[in-house]
Amino acid sequence: MTLTPRSLVVAGLLVFLALVPAYVAATGNAFLMTLFTRIIILAIAATSLNLILGYGGMVSFGHAVYLGVGGYAVGILAYEGVASGFAQWPVAIGVSALLALIVGALSLRARGVYFIMITLAFAQLVYYFGVGLDRYGADDGLTVYRRSQFGELINLSNRTVFYYLCLLLLIGTIYLVWRLINSRFGLVVQGARSNDRRMRAIGFPTYRYRLTCFVVAGAICGLAGALLANHTGFISPATMHWTRSGDLIVMVVLGGMASSFGPLIGAVTLLVLEELLPVLIRLLASGFVEPQVAVKVSEYWQIVLGPLFLLVVLFARGGINGLLEGMRRG
Amino acid sequence: MLLFLEQCLNGLQFGLLLFLLAAGLTLVFGIMDLVNLAHGSLYMVGAYFAATFVALTDSFLLGAVLALGATVVVGMAVEVVALRRLYGRDHLDHVLGTFGLILFFNEAVRIVWGPAGLTLRLPDWLSTSVRVLPGLDYPTYRIAIIVTALAVALFLYVLVMRTRIGMLIRAGASNREMTGALGINIGLLYTLVFGLGAALAALAGLMQAPIQTVQIGMGENILILAFVVIIIGGIGSIRGAFIAAIMVGLIDTIGRAFLPDLLRLVLSSRGASTVAPALSSMLIYLVMAIVLVVRPAGLFPVSSK
Numbered sequence A: 001m002t003l004t005p006r007s008l009v010v011a012g013l014l015v016f017l018a019l020v021p022a023y024v025a026a027t028g029n030a031f032l033m034t035l036f037t038r039i040i041i042l043a044i045a046a047t048s049l050n051l052i053l054g055y056g057g058m059v060s061f062g063h064a065v066y067l068g069v070g071g072y073a074v075g076i077l078a079y080e081g082v083a084s085g086f087a088q089w090p091v092a093i094g095v096s097a098l099l100a101l102i103v104g105a106l107s108l109r110a111r112g113v114y115f116i117m118i119t120l121a122f123a124q125l126v127y128y129f130g131v132g133l134d135r136y137g138a139d140d141g142l143t144v145y146r147r148s149q150f151g152e153l154i155n156l157s158n159r160t161v162f163y164y165l166c167l168l169l170l171i172g173t174i175y176l177v178w179r180l181i182n183s184r185f186g187l188v189v190q191g192a193r194s195n196d197r198r199m200r201a202i203g204f205p206t207y208r209y210r211l212t213c214f215v216v217a218g219a220i221c222g223l224a225g226a227l228l229a230n231h232t233g234f235i236s237p238a239t240m241h242w243t244r245s246g247d248l249i250v251m252v253v254l255g256g257m258a259s260s261f262g263p264l265i266g267a268v269t270l271l272v273l274e275e276l277l278p279v280l281i282r283l284l285a286s287g288f289v290e291p292q293v294a295v296k297v298s299e300y301w302q303i304v305l306g307p308l309f310l311l312v313v314l315f316a317r318g319g320i321n322g323l324l325e326g327m328r329r330g
Numbered sequence B: 001m002l003l004f005l006e007q008c009l010n011g012l013q014f015g016l017l018l019f020l021l022a023a024g025l026t027l028v029f030g031i032m033d034l035v036n037l038a039h040g041s042l043y044m045v046g047a048y049f050a051a052t053f054v055a056l057t058d059s060f061l062l063g064a065v066l067a068l069g070a071t072v073v074v075g076m077a078v079e080v081v082a083l084r085r086l087y088g089r090d091h092l093d094h095v096l097g098t099f100g101l102i103l104f105f106n107e108a109v110r111i112v113w114g115p116a117g118l119t120l121r122l123p124d125w126l127s128t129s130v131r132v133l134p135g136l137d138y139p140t141y142r143i144a145i146i147v148t149a150l151a152v153a154l155f156l157y158v159l160v161m162r163t164r165i166g167m168l169i170r171a172g173a174s175n176r177e178m179t180g181a182l183g184i185n186i187g188l189l190y191t192l193v194f195g196l197g198a199a200l201a202a203l204a205g206l207m208q209a210p211i212q213t214v215q216i217g218m219g220e221n222i223l224i225l226a227f228v229v230i231i232i233g234g235i236g237s238i239r240g241a242f243i244a245a246i247m248v249g250l251i252d253t254i255g256r257a258f259l260p261d262l263l264r265l266v267l268s269s270r271g272a273s274t275v276a277p278a279l280s281s282m283l284i285y286l287v288m289a290i291v292l293v294v295r296p297a298g299l300f301p302v303s304s305k
Helices: A005-027 A030-055 A064-079 A085-107 A112-131 A159-181 A184-201 A206-232 A242-255 A262-286 A291-298 A302-315 A319-329 B002-032 B039-057 B060-081 B091-113 B140-162 B164-174 B176-181 B186-208 B218-233 B238-264 B269-294
Strands: B129-133 B136-139
Touching: A005 A030, A005 A159, A005 A262, A005 A319, A030 A064, A030 A159, A030 A184, A030 A206, A030 A242, A030 A262, A064 A085, A064 A112, A064 A206, A064 A242, A085 A112, A085 A206, A085 B269, A112 A242, A112 B091, A112 B218, A112 B269, A159 A184, A159 A206, A184 A206, A242 A262, A242 A302, A242 A319, A242 B091, A242 B218, A262 A291, A262 A302, A262 A319, A302 B091, B002 B039, B002 B129, B002 B136, B002 B140, B002 B164, B002 B186, B002 B218, B002 B238, B039 B060, B039 B091, B039 B186, B039 B218, B060 B186, B129 B140, B136 B140, B140 B164, B140 B186, B140 B238, B164 B176, B164 B186, B176 B186, B186 B218, B218 B238, B218 B269, B238 B269
Parallel strands: none
Antiparallel strands: B129 B136
C-alpha cells in the first residue's frame, strides 16, 4: 500500500479515534468521549447512506428515519421491560430492514428527483408516526434508563467499553460495505447507477438488486439508531426530523461519495465543525469587538456553515476525499 | 353539515395557499431543472417582510406590495449569486446547496429580526366576516385569500399559455439550448422565472402571516407539503399542482377537523387528542403513497423531459 495523503489522513484519523479514551482517561475531559461516541455512531449511519447514495446513486432524503426506528426499537422494548440487547438489537435491525423494504419497494419505482422527494415524504410519514406515539412520549420523546443488557458478555454502561464497541462496529460496517461493493452484487448496483437500462438489457433485474442494497443500508442504519439510543439514553421524533437526514447527506458528500472512509471523514468534519465554528467565530470576533458582543456573534455560526455547504458543492465535488486524492495527483 | 362546509372552505383556502408555493417550485423545477429546498425560506422571508412593512407603513396593502417586491429582489439576488451556478448539476448538488441556503436564511432572519416570532395584525376591514350561507359566517380575510389565489392561478395560466413570455418559458423548459440558439437570453429568462417563483412564495407567506405566527422555520414543513403536492400532481405541471394542492388542502384540513371525533369512538379522549393530529399529518403522505403506486409519475405527468 502506497502512502498517499489520503491513506495518511485515514490512518491518522483511525489512530486518533482509537486513542480518544486514553486521552479522556488522562485529562478527565468526558465531553470529548461523548462527542466522539456520537460522531462514530453517526459515521456508521453515514456509511450506510453512502452505500445507497454514493455507490447506488439512490439519493435518499429520509435516511435518519432508520436511526429513529432503531432507537425507538431499543427505547420501546426497554420501556416494556425487555432490557436484553440480544432481543433489542435484532429487533432494531429487523424493523429498520422491514421499513426500508416497504419504502424502497415503493420509491425505487421512481427516478431522480421523484426518488428524493418520495423518500423525504415517507420520512415525514414516519416522523409524524413518532409524534403520535402517545404511550411512548409522543413529541417529547422517550427516556431510555438502562443501556441494553448483554449479560456477562459486555457491559455497555462502561463508557470506554461502549466507545470501543461503537468503533469496532464502525470499522466492521466500513469493511462490510467495502466487501459488498466489490462483490458481484455491488458491481451490479454500481452498474445500475451508471446505466440502469443497459444493466437490465444484459439481463440483470436491477430493481431487486437496488432494493436489496436499500434494505441493507436501512438495517445498518437501524443498528446505528440502537447505538444512538444507548448513547444518549433518549429517543424522540426529532432524531427523524428531515434536517437530520439532510445532515447525513452532508456528511457523505462532504467526506466524499463512493469512498470507503469518506462518510467517516465527513461525519468527523461536520460534527467537529459544529463544535468549533462558534469558538472560532468568537476568537475571530473578539479581535474586533467587545467580548460579550463576540459571544453573541458566535451564536450565529450557522450563517457560516450554510454557505460552506454551497461552496463544497460548487468547488469540491469529491468532498474531502476528492481533495486528498487531488493532492496526490498534484 | 355547516361545520363540514366551513372546513371545506378552510381546506380550499389552505390548498390554494399550497398551490402558490407548489406553482413556484414546479415552475423552477420544470424550467431550470432545479430542486430548490430554499423555496420555503422565500416564503418565510416574505412573511417577515410583510410583518415589518405593514407595521412601518400602517397599510396592509402597501406593506404587502412592498414585501412582495423585496422578496423578489432577495430571490433574484440568490439566483444570480448562488443558484445560477447549480443549473445543469446533479440533483444531489441542488439538495445540498439549497439545504445550506436554508441554514443561511434561518440564521440571517434570526440576526435581522431576532429569535422571537412576529405577528401581523389584520386591518379592520379584513377582520370582519361574511355570511356565505344562512347560518354560516366566514372570515372575510380567508375569502380574500381564496379569491386572490384563484386570481393568481388564472394569471399564471394566461401568462404561461397565452403570452410571449409564457411561450419563451415553455420553450426554455422543453429545450434550453435551442431556445438560446434562437437568440433568447436564457440567463435573464431564468432569473425572471425565479423571481416569479419567489413572488408566489412571498405571496403565500404574507397571506399566511396573519393566520399563523411569523417565525423561523415556518417555511420548512409547508415546503415538504408543497413537495408532496407536486409529486402527486406530476412534477413540472402547473395544472397538476393546482388540482393536487386543493386535494391535499382538503384532505389535511378535513382530516384534522374530524379525525379526533372519529378516534374518540375507539380511544380515550386524551389518547385521541394526541394521536389525531399525528394521524392527520400522516394522511397526506398515505395518499401520496397510494397515488405513486397507481401512477409513479404523478396524476398529470409532463411528457418528455
